[in-house]
Amino acid sequence: MESYIKGTAMISPQRTFEDKGFPEEVINYTGSDYLGCIEPSYRDYIDPMVARRMSRIVKMGVCAAIRCMKNSNVEMPDAVLAGTGLGCLEDTEKFLGSIFNNAEKLLNPTPFIQSTHNTVAAAIALAIKCHNYNATYTHRGFSFESAIQDALLQLAEKPEANILTGGFDELTVNSYHITKRLGMWKNHPVTSLRLKEYNTRGSLPGEGTAFFMLSGIHGSHDIAALKAMRTFYKPRDHHEIENHLDQLLGEAGVHLHDVSLMMLGVNGDPSTDSMYYRLMSDRCNRLPGAYFKHLCGEYDTASSFALWLSAILLKNQVIPESIGLTGNLPGVLDNIVIYNHLRGSYHAMYLLSRC
Amino acid sequence: MQHKVVVTGIGIISAIGFDTKGVMDSLQAQRSGIGRLSLIDSVYKDEIPVAEIKATNDELLQIADPGITGNYSRTSLLGIIAARQAIAAARIDVSAPGRTGLISATTVGGMDRSEIFYRGYLSGSGKARLRDVVTHDCGDSTEKIADCTGIRDYITTINTACSSSANAIMVGARLIREGKLDRVVAGGTDALTLFTLNGFNSLMILDRNPCRPFDEDRNGLNLGEGSGFLVLESEEFACRENKNVLGVIKGYGNACDAYHQTASSPEGHGACLSMLKALEVAGLAPDAISYINAHGTGTKNNDLSEGVALETVFQAGIPHCSSTKSYTGHTLGAAGGIEAVLSIIALQHQWIYPNLNFARPMNELGFVPVTAFVTGIPVNCIMSNSFGFGGNNSTLIFSRY
Numbered sequence: 001m002e003s004y005i006k007g008t009a010m011i012s013p014q015r016t017f018e019d020k021g022f023p024e025e026v027i028n029y030t031g032s033d034y035l036g037c038i039e040p041s042y043r044d045y046i047d048p049m050v051a052r053r054m055s056r057i058v059k060m061g062v063c064a065a066i067r068c069m070k071n072s073n074v075e076m077p078d079a080v081l082a083g084t085g086l087g088c089l090e091d092t093e094k095f096l097g098s099i100f101n102n103a104e105k106l107l108n109p110t111p112f113i114q115s116t117h118n119t120v121a122a123a124i125a126l127a128i129k130c131h132n133y134n135a136t137y138t139h140r141g142f143s144f145e146s147a148i149q150d151a152l153l154q155l156a157e158k159p160e161a162n163i164l165t166g167g168f169d170e171l172t173v174n175s176y177h178i179t180k181r182l183g184m185w186k187n188h189p190v191t192s193l194r195l196k197e198y199n200t201r202g203s204l205p206g207e208g209t210a211f212f213m214l215s216g217i218h219g220s221h222d223i224a225a226l227k228a229m230r231t232f233y234k235p236r237d238h239h240e241i242e243n244h245l246d247q248l249l250g251e252a253g254v255h256l257h258d259v260s261l262m263m264l265g266v267n268g269d270p271s272t273d274s275m276y277y278r279l280m281s282d283r284c285n286r287l288p289g290a291y292f293k294h295l296c297g298e299y300d301t302a303s304s305f306a307l308w309l310s311a312i313l314l315k316n317q318v319i320p321e322s323i324g325l326t327g328n329l330p331g332v333l334d335n336i337v338i339y340n341h342l343r344g345s346y347h348a349m350y351l352l353s354r355c
Numbered sequence: 356m357q358h359k360v361v362v363t364g365i366g367i368i369s370a371i372g373f374d375t376k377g378v379m380d381s382l383q384a385q386r387s388g389i390g391r392l393s394l395i396d397s398v399y400k401d402e403i404p405v406a407e408i409k410a411t412n413d414e415l416l417q418i419a420d421p422g423i424t425g426n427y428s429r430t431s432l433l434g435i436i437a438a439r440q441a442i443a444a445a446r447i448d449v450s451a452p453g454r455t456g457l458i459s460a461t462t463v464g465g466m467d468r469s470e471i472f473y474r475g476y477l478s479g480s481g482k483a484r485l486r487d488v489v490t491h492d493c494g495d496s497t498e499k500i501a502d503c504t505g506i507r508d509y510i511t512t513i514n515t516a517c518s519s520s521a522n523a524i525m526v527g528a529r530l531i532r533e534g535k536l537d538r539v540v541a542g543g544t545d546a547l548t549l550f551t552l553n554g555f556n557s558l559m560i561l562d563r564n565p566c567r568p569f570d571e572d573r574n575g576l577n578l579g580e581g582s583g584f585l586v587l588e589s590e591e592f593a594c595r596e597n598k599n600v601l602g603v604i605k606g607y608g609n610a611c612d613a614y615h616q617t618a619s620s621p622e623g624h625g626a627c628l629s630m631l632k633a634l635e636v637a638g639l640a641p642d643a644i645s646y647i648n649a650h651g652t653g654t655k656n657n658d659l660s661e662g663v664a665l666e667t668v669f670q671a672g673i674p675h676c677s678s679t680k681s682y683t684g685h686t687l688g689a690a691g692g693i694e695a696v697l698s699i700i701a702l703q704h705q706w707i708y709p710n711l712n713f714a715r716p717m718n719e720l721g722f723v724p725v726t727a728f729v730t731g732i733p734v735n736c737i738m739s740n741s742f743g744f745g746g747n748n749s750t751l752i753f754s755r756y
Contacts, residue, residue, distance in 0.1 A: 104549070107557040109558045112553075114616070118516050125611040134747055139510065140495075140498070153530065178476070
């Protein structure tokens with residue numbers, strides 16, 4: 001079912017929150033262990049007394065959600081849906097640490113209360129007094145996609161609804177060190193904008209919070225149309241990936257040669273980036289390609305950054321140099337296919353079109 | 356076209372039984388699973404009762420699948436056991452034509468093993484083994500269930516705290532209803548952990564005695580662990596394969612209390628909304644409900660708020676109602692799944708479960724839960740409530756086929 005992005009808001013390691021479009025200058029992180037979010041000034045969005053008790057990820061989530069509502073001119077969404085791979089890590093670690101450090105005695109319950117994955121979606125509902133449908137998905141590289149799929153289901157049931165849908169993940173120093181030991185990240189200094197050029201194992205970690213207002217009814221201020229989206233788990237071979245691309249396009253009646261740009265989740269790890277390059281060379285060899293993880297880093301809900309970026313490109317019809325474009329773009333950007341996977345297991349494809 | 360969603364299989368493991376038969380025996384014998392904590396090393400093991408499954412992880416692995424190798428959290432083992440039972444009962448073949456989904460729910464995922472890792476990690480002793488942390492995230496347990504059962508078409512995990520698996524069943528039903536999937540294995544799993552034991556203890560809502568839901572003298576909840584899964588199928592699919600239909604997913608509702616991060620509103624606003632939405636989807640009047648399997652945790656706050664909401668929704672009188680958490684403990688992300696399984700069993704056998712340990716009605720309400728094991732009355736429609744932190748409230752309605 002076709003849906004429309006009415007508005008969006010993105011907090012990321014780039015200056016994506018304050019600007020209407022894509023930032024003119026992107027930040028090149030050199031020598032950083034990971035790409036951390038540039039946090040906005042929360043006081044315009046959250047009562048400082050309330051914000052004081054919130055963890056960083058809850059503040060980012062509530063702030064991005066409220067900004068998204070303002071940008072969409074929607075006062076009360078019909079549902080609040082969130083996806084997060086790892087939830088509220090900071091408070092989970094804090095409470096876990098307190099159990100061991102205090103031998104289970106006299107623990108402060110606040111980090112426990114805020115440790116559950118649904119804290120962000122619940123805090124949004126609380127902030128705007130929204131009693132409607134509210135759910136949080138947490139399934140690795142499908143977390144954000146599951147939230148979108150639920151939103152699309154809601155719109156199939158009620159097209160005129162406005163569904164506030166977001167993805168968020170936060171990094172902590174501990175989680176960085178642990179996942180680094182698991183071999184997820186490069187063990188040498190990285191210049192972020194050159195992420196895809198390193199021929200070494202691992203990626204560069206990042207984080208982000210994105211919200212979108214989706215509706216089934218087309219409006220004059222829509223940012224982009226989400227024509228199709230599909231997920232697939234552990235594809236057996238590259239034919240299966242190509243098959244999913246064909247089905248994605250077929251579902252929307254769009255031909256491959258009408259795709260203006262392929263937005264790829266290349267993360268600098270050659271062992272899994274090969275899946276993107278193979279699809280491009282075998283099936284999409286005449287299509288322009290672009291990248292986004294050198295801007296936001298790798299995280300479970302990184303595809304939400306790609307959705308934000310692609311929607312902005314379609315709306316503004318301006319292609320920033322920093323997206324690492326390969327190939328020649330058509331005069332007008334009509335359709336963008338986003339293809340992202342997490343560690344080769346969780347694959348997602350989106351077809352996003354100009355409104 | 357909207358498809359009717361039927362239940363063709365159930366699977367359960369809980370402190371009151373390792374499978375449907377074991378659970379049914381305990382229910383009939385009014386035998387609670389609440390007792391002493393024995394498998395987790397906590398300073399509270401002699402003080403705070405829990406509904407623990409008396410099997411070590413090695414023993415659970417043998418039940419789940421002796422052939423599997425790799426890193427399994429207790430949460431994933433419980434999930435594999437219940438999901439496999441449900442799939443076997445429904446006789447579904449995931450490689451047969453049709454799209455099959457797995458929607459699982461959990462609140463703490465692999466926390467039981469993360470705790471082992473973190474203890475070593477924080478001590479800086481170098482004793483932290485990475486294999487204890489790779490199962491941390493909620494998606495891990497679902498991925499393990501998916502890989503053990505071969506389900507690939509649609510996989511996801513929900514965490515809305517204590518209403519998680521009610522939402523998993525609801526989303527599964529919606530996906531079938533809209534024709535996106537043909538079959539869904541839906542439910543949830545959660546293991547007892549130090550994290551949740553200390554979390555709920557820090558909130559001072561753990562009863563030092565077996566919980567007394569809806570009793571004036573109730574003093575908190577008892578944590579439990581377990582897993583419950585349903586196999587949902589579109590009616591066409593189930594009929595084509597000549598399945599034994601156990602019940603129908605008649606209605607569902609999800610609403611947010613939006614009152615407080617942990618406390619429920621005094622008037623039970625979110626609870627009312629989720630029950631009313633479920634009745635609306637089901638196309639039923641309140642008096643069509645034969646039995647309510649309440650959320651009924653045994654905390655002062657929940658039971659009063661839920662009780663007020665029940666009186667608001669069921670103005671002509673609250674139907675037979677009880678909380679089976681007095682048997683199973685509060686299994687958090689698994690609670691909605693476990694209580695869905697108990698509801699389906701109740702529909703099949705025309706039973707109503709007693710609310711154990713009840714003595715005195717709440718002063719604020721005229722409402723008295725069922726205190727005896729009831730048989731011999733028609734049980735046609737069952738409402739099951741699951742409410743979570745963050746005001747995430749969900750209601751399911753099951754009916755006879």
